[in-house]
Amino acid sequence: MPYFRSEPQKADFLKLEEGILARWAREKTFERSVDRREGRDKFVFVEGPPTANGLPHPGHILTRVVKDLVLRYKTMRGFYVRRKAGWDTHGLPVEIEVEKELGISTKREIEIYGIEKFNRKCKESVFRYEKEWVNATKRVGFWIDMDDPYITFDNKYIESVWWSLKEIWKKGLLYKGHKVVPFCPRCETTLSSHEVAQGYQDVEDPSVYVKFKLKHEKDPEPLYLLAWTTTPWTLLGNIALAVHPLHRYVKVRVKEGAEEAVLILAEARLDVLEGEYEILEQFTGKDLEDLEYERLFDYAKVEGGKSHKVITADFVTLEEGTGVVHIAPAFGEVDYEVCREKKLGFSQPVNSEGRFTNEVPPLEGMFVKDADKLIIEMLKEQGSLYKEGRYLHSYPFCWRCNSPLLYYARESWFIAMSALRDNLLANNEKINWYPKHLKYGRFGNFLENIEDWALSRERFWGTPLNIWICTSCGKQYCVASIEELREKAKNSVSLGIDLHRPYIDDVVLKCEECGSDARRVKDVIDCWYDSGSAPFAQWHYPFEDEEFNQNFPADFITEAIDQTRGWFYSLLGVSTAIFDAPPYLNVLSLGHILDEKGVKMSKSKGNVVDINDIFNTDGADALRWYLFTAGPLTEDIRFSVSAIREKQNKFLNTLWNSYFFFVTYATIDNFSPKGKNIPVEKRSAIDRWIVSRLNTLTKDVIDALERFEIHVAVRKLEEFVIADLSNWYIRRSRRRFWIVEENFDKDCAYLTLYEVLVALCKLLAPFVPFITEHIYQNMVRGVSEDELESVHLCDYPTPDESLIEIELEDSMELVSRLVEAGRRARSDAGIKVRQPLREVVVVCGEGEKEKAASLAGILQDELNVHGVKFEEGVAAAENYNQVEVDEGTTLFLDISLDNTLIEEGLVRDIVRRIQGMRKDRDLEYTAKIRIMYEGDEAVKEAIKKFQDYICAETLAVGIEEGSSSAKGEQIYEKNWKIGKKDIHLAIEFV
RNA sequence: GGGCUCGUAGCUUAGCAUGGUUAGAGCGCUCGGCUGAUAACCGAGAGGUCCGGAGUUCAAAUCUCCGCGGGCCCA
Missing domain, CATH: 3.30.2320 (hypothetical protein PF0899 fold)
Structure with a gap:
């Protein structure tokens, strides 16, 4: 009875993987791989929760296999690696899906439909594609505990988030502010800066140069300030014009059609003028201060201070425009600030849907961006337009609904992250970034300039902001738990209350100060805060504290580069605000998956590769190996289906064939490694060589993985399998396996190949978990039932330095170079390798001679010659073809033939x-x-x-x-x- | 406009941190060879302004600066 099961020469990887998946499910291999390390040092991982309301695409698969690789590796290295899955379930993306489904698009419509029903729909919708996610996750071999995931809409999760917000509130870092914030007119809510960052697009906007007429009673000739804007609609909210106090400005006379006009603009910006001009006067911006001008449009109410005058400000630049900046406090952050500072007025002619109010009758009800054209017409008619054009620039759009964002003065709740800047930077110091340039580059710069976190969302489906305000005295309450809610509520609150809207909106607190009702602020919070709370909220901390205490901070997280200011930041922000500690110690940022042409894959471009096709034709191992080898993972990958096949052919097939070779002959020979203990030093040179190479490889792979240089590790592995093992060791050793009778050297060959394959299998297991499991089952479990039941339960190999023979590896390399040279010599002479030749002479130094002489047999065999000689000094070259190998080493091949x-x-x-x-x-x-x-x-x-x-x-x-x-x-x-x-x-x- | 990043053969890429052989592979192409594990492999050939320019240096794909082009992030 042979020890090993025979295998087909050509592997059916799909069937193989299917079988392995079934085995893992049956034997609970994943669970056991984790559990058997319990009590060992922990390697803490936090899963960045995906949203399951869309299908997983190749980018998600990349992060999943990278996570899997690292976690499997660490597990095999002996760490206790928990892997809790998570789902991100709140927020606008979900609401928008439901709105589409219901065929509605405004907040009012949602309210009419009913918040209760709407949120129920949201809750249903977040797991719409859960099955696809679970399937893809399992299919690709990502081992993560999806039976007990954290879910951001869970009451327990929300309770933890509430607790954390109260911690922030207690520190006085949670405040209500009136600020100009990026605002989505369609979603009718504020967006945070990291959300805005998701949605910049290049667009063409109008570029208009507008003349503001100065109130200049003495001079009969009208005098205009020339200002520039790309958002004509904001002119309706104009309050002031700003110039730089120190820059030089000029008064110029220009032709305007048949007429002439006198304009004021910055000297450095004269080239915006059309045609010839005459400079009449020069002065500095300071000289213009406090000049009053006439309103362009006398519609919108102006509240507060004096308006429509020239102010000076340092932020005015001369890089574009005219050096005269139009200021509309309702629509620009700096505008708002400067107007407040200078005690100017305020005017808001636009409602929260981004439409003009009845203060502007000609434009009432019109969406601001749509009004631009009409406004330009109005300017033209009244002679205020100097010139117009188009202007290409990047402008933020809503990251989910794609509406152009407006900058809009709103009341919002903020976390004072700017006050924590130094803490953020200090905590960032404790984090290792891969690639490292992110630490002080993109991420560090972002932290240096951190702004307060606009936390509140005037929406429905999200963690409700846990702030209650007394309707009569204005006292604020922040509630940290269901228990606290029950204590403070006027009405009775059940333990099982759903903390979402609208139920929570009905809970009224009794004000401790005045006894009146305190009502909850209607807002929900930014869902990025939810996911940023994962390190503690997934464990329901602090209501249950055991798990959190043992799993904070995380040793490792990885996501794609776009999370730099997304999750990577929200984690650090939340953790810094609450614990003043870094939430993760190592973060690996991955590049994006681009299509074959280098364009980012996206649904709208229709260039997203269907991963199921790949699972059904190439398999998970081929996909994984391809992704790992596609270059440094910190950079973008151009996804190529044909490259996956190439990888399968080259690497997986070669691995399979090496294994197939072993099994085939071991079966014929009835070989078993059982009880065979031949010390490596007693084996032949080529055996010792491949063992040495294996140990060198082991060292290199571990070194690379510890630095998260996955592409380096796979390159080494691939070289080893293809070049060292298959093309050299097995090819060179084949004849040793064909010997029929019992033979010591044959046993050495079998044993060596067996040991190398088993070790290789373990080295490769985290990368290609299916084929390695398959090989392991046959080669290891087939021999002995006492062995561990899965390769994934094994320890990762460690290098045995005593088996690394650098000189031997060097010698072999020299021999292979000599073989190459000999082949070239044959090729030059037109003599094929099958034709035996008399001899080859290697002329080289003493060192080379020593190196190569011990392996002369290989050289003789490979070059098919009867003899190999090493000589110092130049040999006679007649009838010899000469090829230079290295400096000082030359190979001479005797090409003379005789009848024999x-x-x-x-x-x-x-x-x-x-x-x-x-x-x-x-x-x-x-x-x-x-x-x-x-x-x-x-x-x-x-x-x-x-x-x-x-x-x-x-x-x-x-x-x-x-x-x-x-x-x-x-x-x-x-x-x-x-x-x-x-x-x-x-x-x-x- | 700013920050970060990438640019090497028709395509995918290694090398760049720490400057030092003739820039190395794979796919594809041409010719030849090897092969009882291999859809693999080996040899030769064609194919490279290492994005361009300048600088540092005895020496630059590698370091510096300035451009150009792509990507990401921000204004």
Whole structure:
């Protein structure tokens, strides 16, 4: 009974993977791989929660397999690696999906539909594609606990978030502010800066140069300030014009059609003028201060201070525009600030849907961006337009609904992150970033300039902001738990209350100060705060504190680069505000998956590759290996389906074939590694060499993985499998496996190949978990049931330094270079390798001689020569083809032939033909044949002389001259021409 | 406009941190060879302004600066 199960020469990876998935499910391999490390050092991971209301795409798969690789590796290294899945379930993306489904698009419509029903729909919708996510996650082999995930809409999760907000509130960092904030007019809510960052697009906007007429009673000629804007609609809210106090401004006379006009603008911006101009006067911006001008449009009410005058401000630049900046406090952050500072007025002619109010009758109800055209017409009519054009710039759009954002003065709740800037920076110091440039580059810069976090959302489906305000005295309450809510509520609150709107809106607190009702602020919070709370909220901290205490901070997180200011930031922000500690110690930022042309994959472009197609044609291991080898993962990957196939062919097939080779011959030979203990130092040089290479590889792979240089690790592994193991070790050692009788060297070969394959399997297990499991099952479990039940339960190999023989590796490398040189020498002479030659002479230094001499047999074999000589100094070169190998090393190949050599070559050709015929007929490797031959005299003579050799090589029981009497299925005949000689060969199957 | 990042053969890329052989592979192409594990492999050939320019240096794909182009992030 053979020890190993036979395998097909060609692997069916899809079927194989399916079988492995079933095995893992049956044997609970994942759970056991985690549990058996309990009590060991922890390696803490936090899953960045995906939103399951869309299908997973290749980018998600990339992060999932990278997470999986690292976590499997760390587990095999002996760490206790918990892996809790998570789902991000709140926020605008979800609401928008539901709105689409219901065919509605405004907040009012949602309110009419009913918040209760609406939120129920939201809750249903977030798991719409859960099945697809779970399937893809399992299919690609990502081991994560999806049976007990954290879900951001869970009451427990919300309770933890509430607790954290109260901590922030208690520190006085949570405040209500009136600020100009990015605002989505469609979603009718404020967006945070990191959300805005998601949605910049290049767009063409109008570019208008507008004349503001100065109130200049003495001078009969009208004088205008020339200002520039790309948002004409904001002109309706104009309150002031700003100039730089120190820059030089000029008064110029310009032609305007048939007429002339006198304008004021910055000297450095004169090139915006059309045609010729005459400079009338020069002064500085300061000289313009406090000049009053006439309103462009006398519609919107202006509240508060004095307006419509020139102010000076440092933020005015001369890089574009006219050096005169139009100021509308309702629509710009700096505008708002400067107006407040200078005690100017305020005017808000636009409502929260981004439409003009009835203060502006000609534009009432019109969406501001749509009004631009009309406004330009109005400017033209009243002669206020100097010129207009188009302007290409990037402008923020809502990251989910794609509406252009407006900057709009709103009341919002903020976390005072700017007050925590130093803490953020200090905590960032404790984090290792991969790639490292992010630490002080993109991320560090962002922290340096951190702004307060606009936390509140005037929406429905989200964690409700846990602030209650007394309707009469204005006292604020922040509630940290359900228990506290029950204590403070006027009405009775059940323990099982759903903390979402609208239920929470009905809970009224009794004001401790005045006894009046305190009502909850209607807002919900930014869902990025939800996911940023994952390190503690996934464990329901502090209501249950055990898990959190043991799992904070995380050792490792990884997501794509766009999370720099998304999750990577929200984690750090929340954690800094509450614990003043970094929430993760190592963060690996991955590049994006682009399509074959280098364009980011997105639904709207229709260039998203369907991952299920890949699972169904190439398999998970091929996809994983491709992704890992596609270059540094910190950079973008151009996704190529054909490259996946190439990887499968080259790498997985070569690995399979190495394994197949072993199993095939081990089965024939009934080889078992059991009880065979041959110390490595007793084995042949090539055995010691591959063992040495394996240990070097092990060291390199571990080094690379510890630095998250995954592409380096896979490159080393691939080189080893293809070049060292398959193309050199196995090819060179083949004959040792073909020896029929018991033989020490054969055992060494088997044992070595066995040990290398098993170790390799473990090294590769985190990368390609399916094929390695399959191989392990046959090679290890097939031999002994006492072994661990899965490769993924094993320890990761560690290098045995005592088995690394650098000199031997060097020598082998030199030999392979000599082989290359010898082949070139043959090729130059037009003599094929099958033709034996007399000798090769290597002229080299003492060191090289010493190195290569021990492996001379390999050189002799590879170059098919009868002898190898090493000499110092130059040898006679007649009849020798000469090839330079290295400096000081030259190879001389004797290319002279005699009859014996020619005969030997002929015999090898014949053997080759017979082997080819065996293969044509798919003969078993052990099947015996009988050979009949006819042909030229020279051929017959050669065969007779070497018949024993031919028989041994081709497993023939006899070889005879003449034609065969066998018929049909029993015989295979063919005519050959070798050089100029004819030969007829027949093989009979016996 | 600013920050970060990338740019190497038709395509995918290694090398760049720490400057030092003739810039190395794979796919594809041409020719030849090897092969009883291999859809693999080996040799030769064609294919490179290492994005361009300047600088530092005995020496630059590698370091610096300035451009150009792509990407991401921000204004």
